[in-house]
Amino acid sequence: xxxxxxxxxxxxxxxxxxxxxxxxxxxxxxxxxxxxxxxxxxxxxxxxxxxxxxxxxxxxxxxxxxxxxxxxxxxxxxxxxxxxxxxxxxxxxxxxxxxxxxxxxxxxxxxxxxxxxxxxxxxxxxxxxxxxxxxxxxxxxxxxxxxxxxxxxxxxxxxxxxxxxxxxxxxxxxxxxxxxxxxxxxxxxxxxxxxxxxxxxxxxxxxxxxxxxxxxxxxx
Amino acid sequence: xxxxxxxxxxxxxxxxxxxxxxxxxxxxxxxxxxxxxxxxxxxxxxxxxxxxxxxxxxxxxxxxxxxxxxxxxxxxxxxxxxxxxxxxxxxxxxxxxxxxxxxxxxxxxxxxxxxxxxxxxxxxxxxxxxxxxxxxxxxxxxxxxxxxxxxxxxxxxxxxxxxxxxxxxxxxxxxxxxxxxxxxxxxxxxxxxxxxxxxxxxxxxxxxxxxxxxxxxxxx
DNA sequence: GCAGATTATGTCAGCCACTGACATTCGGCA
DNA sequence: TGCCGAATGTCAGTGGCTGACATAATCTGC
Numbered sequence: 136x137x138x139x140x141x142x143x144x145x146x147x148x149x150x151x152x153x154x155x156x157x158x159x160x161x162x163x164x165x166x167x168x169x170x171x172x173x174x175x176x177x178x179x180x181x182x183x184x185x186x187x188x189x190x191x192x193x194x195x196x197x198x199x200x201x202x203x204x205x206x207x208x209x210x211x212x213x214x215x216x217x218x219x220x221x222x223x224x225x226x227x228x229x230x231x232x233x234x235x236x237x238x239x240x241x242x243x244x245x246x247x248x249x250x251x252x253x254x255x256x257x258x259x260x261x262x263x264x265x266x267x268x269x270x271x272x273x274x275x276x277x278x279x280x281x282x283x284x285x286x287x288x289x290x291x292x293x294x295x296x297x298x299x300x301x302x303x304x305x306x307x308x309x310x311x312x313x314x315x316x317x318x319x320x321x322x323x324x325x326x327x328x329x330x331x332x333x334x335x336x337x338x339x340x341x342x343x344x345x346x347x348x349x350x351x352x353x354x355x
Numbered sequence: 356x357x358x359x360x361x362x363x364x365x366x367x368x369x370x371x372x373x374x375x376x377x378x379x380x381x382x383x384x385x386x387x388x389x390x391x392x393x394x395x396x397x398x399x400x401x402x403x404x405x406x407x408x409x410x411x412x413x414x415x416x417x418x419x420x421x422x423x424x425x426x427x428x429x430x431x432x433x434x435x436x437x438x439x440x441x442x443x444x445x446x447x448x449x450x451x452x453x454x455x456x457x458x459x460x461x462x463x464x465x466x467x468x469x470x471x472x473x474x475x476x477x478x479x480x481x482x483x484x485x486x487x488x489x490x491x492x493x494x495x496x497x498x499x500x501x502x503x504x505x506x507x508x509x510x511x512x513x514x515x516x517x518x519x520x521x522x523x524x525x526x527x528x529x530x531x532x533x534x535x536x537x538x539x540x541x542x543x544x545x546x547x548x549x550x551x552x553x554x555x556x557x558x559x560x561x562x563x564x565x566x567x568x569x570x571x572x573x574x575x
Numbered sequence: 576g577c578a579g580a581t582t583a584t585g586t587c588a589g590c591c592a593c594t595g596a597c598a599t600t601c602g603g604c605a
Numbered sequence: 606t607g608c609c610g611a612a613t614g615t616c617a618g619t620g621g622c623t624g625a626c627a628t629a630a631t632c633t634g635c
Contacts, residue, residue: 191585231569273493294573307568309537313529348527349451353514411614
């Protein structure tokens with residue numbers, strides 16, 4: 136929002152065009168987010184969003200392929216962040232441990248920012264909205280499965296196996312993704328808003344149950 | 356398609372109205388399926404489907420909430436069948452064993468029918484189409500997660516636990532769903548068409564890798 | 576600074592998925 | 606046969622999304 140006092144670019148300044156583009160994109164996301172949360176996803180038209188940022192509808196669609204995408208854009212950042220965390224995990228950890236630690240760290244880390252569309256609270260609001268908006272949920276799930284493909288590659292590389300031969304990376308990624316979503320679901324079904332720490336706790340509790348869930352009988 | 360010779364209904368005959376409705380529904384599914392596979396999902400309009408069955412577009416939308424739904428209708432039957440199989444599993448099996456056996460049986464069982472939209476081959480073609488059609492994949496994934504909710508209830512009841520307290524049913528259902536989809540994905544990525552037995556084998560191989568994938572390091 | 580190549584944006588026309596409202600027709604049933 | 610309710614058709618309209626073309630804004634080499 137606030138522009139720095141103009142200073143000659145030292146190296147690699149993005150250039151006016153690029154900066155302007157980024158600003159428009161951010162503004163669209165921000166406006167969309169506000170409108171969606173205020174009046175609901177379905178009751179918000181693309182024209183409204185574009186109008187709020189003072190661009191044409193056509194321009195909106197040059198930034199986002201569809202209405203879903205602008206709603207999920209914030210989560211895309213979060214996913215990138217998770218991927219970064221994962222790559223940073225030490226090699227001594229088992230693949231499962233690394234995934235688990237990376238997702239927890241990713242949530243904790245984002246606690247830093249406190250406002251704007253990319254803050255944790257906004258992300259949490261978003262997750263709740265997604266869970267109760269069928270079309271968004273569908274789009275989100277598709278994105279998640281695409282991320283899982285990336286995950287498979289990272290895990291396979293990390294462990295030095297060939298994902299075309301060895302099914303473990305794919306299976307692990309799938310199970311991981313499933314359990315993670317179960318945690319999201321629990322969180323969004325919960326009445327009270329427990330914030331990021333609540334989410335982290337919930338994620339931990341879910342993963343703790345994975346091995347017990349697969350093994351033997353459960354009856355006391 | 357072929358109508359039985361008219362005979363006076365003994366008891367509980369569905370009635371002409373109901374039969375007609377069912378026929379229209381089946382015809383719509385069949386026509387949609389044929390058109391989708393022939394010319395692609397996106398390039399088929401609802402008007403075309405409705406036209407092929409000689410009903411109005413409006414009528415189409417009274418049978419199916421949207422274009423996705425008619426494509427996925429066949430899978431819905433398959434899912435119901437899986438649920439039946441699961442309920443029939445003996446109590447001695449662990450929850451995970453029961454799920455695994457139920458899905459394998461469900462696929463085997465459908466081998467009986469050999470043509471029409473609800474045949475196995477049709478279902479397999481459908482899965483491939485879904486995987487390569489983003490909007491269909493999204494809709495499918497949403498359906499699957501809804502099924503997972505049902506699954507949670509069944510497993511919890513079976514094991515006599517409270518799914519609100521005990522996370523194991525939710526976690527198991529999520530992991531199961533994830534791995535199953537990984538198998539679907541493998542199958543649809545595969546070049547050669549191995550038929551239902553190939554799918555069953557693939558599902559087995561994936562589940563076999565679940566416990567190894569979660570445990571320790573993989574490096575030799 | 577300036578011309579010319581790029582690139583972002585606006586405008587417009589149009590397709591298609593989907594919906595509400597109302598009229599009509601058809602099957603079920605007394 | 607005549608009535609009721611369910612199924613269907615028609616029509617008009619909204620909104621997501623796209624292609625084509627024109628215009629305006631940046632960038633680039635000079």
